[in-house]
Amino acid sequence: MKIAQTPKPPYYAVIFTSEAADLDESYHKMSDLMVSLAERQDGYLGLESSRTDIGITVSYWRDLDCIMKWKENTKHRSAQQLGRERWYENYTIRICRVEREYSK
């Protein structure tokens, strides 16, 4: 996992923060599958993810329409339902407009 190489702002970020209930093997398989599907979605710009006691996954997108299309993706919807029911105790999703970016 590296820092995502994103274009000049503005673009969009989805910050997904979770407190996990039970991240079993089925979770990790699904997580890998969702990343590979997201990468093929129109407007996908990159993804960053880490987990200690909470998990933070940030995905980057060209615009809000691309985010909504990914949210409605059929396979992604099944994964979202499993996430709510099985894997996540709590989560928060924040949809953000990235206005400035700077790097070392």
Added chain:
Amino acid sequence: MKIAQTPKPPYYAVIFTSEAADLDESYHKMSDLMVSLAERQDGYLGLESSRTDIGITVSYWRDLDCIMKWKENTKHRSAQQLGRERWYENYTIRICRVEREYSK
């Protein structure tokens, strides 16, 4: 660490993603100090942080002016300099306007 309890959008997020060079004990002390200072800044709304091979820290703020004041905080500026010189191989900072939020 829990999911940050943030107000109804809009508000702002600073996504700090890093690839670490050497996170020694001095880093962890400084990190704890910066969190305690940030918590006392005007407009601070919360913070989420995790690290595996990359580190992701997201801090939440009332508005851009609060973010700029925290960036210019004298002790924070010293920490930023040490971060650039000693602890971080690469990092990216993204300043975002949070437009929507939903939770389980």
